[in-house]
Amino acid sequence: MKISVFGLGYVGCVSIGCLAKMGHKIIGVDVSETKVKLINTGKPTIVEKSIGQLIKSGYESKRISATTDYKKAVKESDVSFICVGTPNSVSGHLNMNFIKSVSEEIAEGLKGKEKFHTIVIRSTVLPGTNKEVSQIIEKISSKKNLVDYCVVSNPEFLREGNAVDDYFNPSITVVASESTKGIKEIKKVYKKIKAPVAQVSVGLAEMLKFVNNTFHALKISFANEIGNVCKKLGIDSVELMTLFALDDKLNISKAYLRPGFAYGGSCLPKDLRALNTIAHDHYLEIPIIGNIERSNYLQKKYLFDELNNSGKKKIGVLGISFKEGTDDLRESPILDVVERLIGKGYKVNVYDENVNMSNIIGANKNFIMNKLPHISSLLYLDIKKFIADSEVIIINANNPKLVKLLKASKSDKIIYDLVYSNELKKFKNYRGINW
Ligand SMILES: NC(=O)c1ccc[n+]([C@@H]2O[C@H](COP(=O)([O-])OP(=O)(O)OC[C@H]3O[C@@H](n4cnc5c(N)ncnc54)[C@H](O)[C@@H]3O)[C@@H](O)[C@H]2O)c1
The missing domain is CATH 3.40.50.720 (NAD(P)-binding Rossmann-like Domain)
Structure with a gap:
């Protein structure tokens, strides 16, 4: 398939390398001349395991090129991936300005284009963005959503340091769109990836990444707090958490992850309070564990x-x-x-x-x-x-x-x-x- 990838940063660079490896013809787009030049000399824009080789071979087989000319990129592709950054603003909100500008650019590129175009949002975006992107495109290009183009949400779950392997071996591929044609297209893109495809509502796809990353941060900080308590008691925290993770029935499992009502019973409240008290006795702050009761x-x-x-x-x-x-x-x-x-x-x-x-x-x-x-x-x-x-x-x-x-x-x-x-x-x- 012919795919344009907007944003040649971490996610974009890994995407173009992996998509090319899967046999697609890729045209990368970035506002940065430096990044475009790197790709056009067969070099990656990031340092990451295996990516150098992927970009090099994609470039040499003429499956990868890059440009700052976004109109050309849209015209010469059937699918456009949005991989631009969504950093925090000063207030902590997600800054969606790059998403807006790239939507405007794609809309410009769609003007006068006859063929159906699929836009895939790969960046982590606020709930409601799929609709907003679609509206921007409709307004500027005068094309009709679901008739001339469609927007698919497809969040990215790769981890830096393991990005290429994560790209080829995700636990799950999440896709969401109002367009059945769009869903078909995205499934075609990932045909060679073995992971199950979860077709979900757009809101769910947009929200999932925030939940994933928050949970990962929670796990890290929970383990750190346990480690800090254990150190005070002279207990080996790494050994303890290794043991903890062996319980895949209750600890590392689906158990207790369903939204619902408060917990109670004769054990959870009592033992949680006891752990908090141990930390308190050692003048140790454990704010995550300390706020569970609240x-x-x-x-x-x-x-x-x-x-x-x-x-x-x-x-x-x-x-x-x-x-x-x-x-x-x-x-x-x-x-x-x-x-x-x-x-x-x-x-x-x-x-x-x-x-x-x-x-x-x-x-x-x-x-x-x-x-x-x-x-x-x-x-x-x-x-x-x-x-x-x-x-x-x-x-x-x-x-x-x-x-x-x-x-x-x-x-x-x-x-x-x-x-x-x-x-x-x-x-x-x-x-x-x-x-
Ligand atoms: N880095 C990760 O590990 C990771 C993993 C999963 C998801 N994500 C999400 O993916 C998105 C991209 O993250 P990243 O780390 O690759 O960002 P990044 O900052 O490394 O790269 C973003 C790129 O977009 C380019 N860009 C900005 N405006 C543009 C425009 N109008 N047209 C073309 N290019 C433009 C920038 O020049 C930059 O090269 C974010 O939403 C992020 O939250 C990141």
Whole structure:
């Protein structure tokens, strides 16, 4: 395929080398004469493992060239990749000026071009950019989106230092566009790459890179904080984190990565507090770990605020134990919300098939008697009556019986879902806690 690549920095240079290696004919574009000259003498614009050889062989086989003439580049290609920089502005916002100028340049190049053109956004951009790029192009070129051209979002996940290998072996290729033709084109570009292709919504593709990089930064800083605590205790932190990473069921896994409600239970809150206290005793600041509890508190507060603003007074809570399939009420996060609602004069109804007050004993009983001594008066045994008496139903546990009853009664009650129930999503007054 004939591909123009706008921006010959890190991502652009790796892209032209790898795309040429896959057999495409590449024309690189940059505002920097120096970078264009480098490429046109068969040299890379960056220092990176294997890239020198790729650019050299691409140049020698005439599959790679570069220019500052953006109109020519658009006219001579079917697909244009946008790989320009998106640095932070002084305020920390992402500066999208280069994206705007390159969109204007592509639009100029499209004027008078007959063939369909696919524009691929490879740079990390703010949600909404795909649409903005498309609008700029439509306005300047007078071409029609989805008819004469289309915009595809295709975020780049390479790591500097391992960029070429990452380019050829990504875990996943993410593509998003309103145009089926555009999706077909991008799949053709990556035909030789074995990774699975995830076709997703544009917003998701635009947001993903921020989430990835934030998580990577979080992992690094989490490991650093653990390392700092371990050093104070004379424990080998590298050995500890190696051991930690061996648990691919709970630690390095999908577990606990689903958005939803606050955590609770008899272990997480207690042990987190204990670790914070160890650090505190050694005069050590661990701000990430130290703020987890605050984040958890806010998750409960957001739910309370939403309920408080709902205008309804009778709140039903389905599931009060700290997680589904247990009767353990210790530090169950929903109980904090229930407590606040009662304090504010709400009528709270509770239904939980696992919680039978006459069977609750030991530490579990002590906890609940301390927290909500009159819990028994809130509990319903009859789910139908529970539904009938509640204007809002908070779903804190999956319950097929409830779904069936709500369906049968064509209920228009407000459903507040904390567990992501596909069944309940279809209801009219459905609200997800953070989806
Ligand atoms: N560097 C990485 O490891 C990496 C990895 C994944 C994604 N990204 C993202 O990819 C994008 C590019 O990053 P980078 O590190 O390659 O940036 P970079 O600063 O190295 O390169 C950007 C290039 O774009 C050129 N440019 C600017 N305006 C132009 C225009 N109007 N026409 C043509 N060229 C123009 C610049 O001269 C520069 O050569 C960013 O959004 C970045 O966040 C970077």
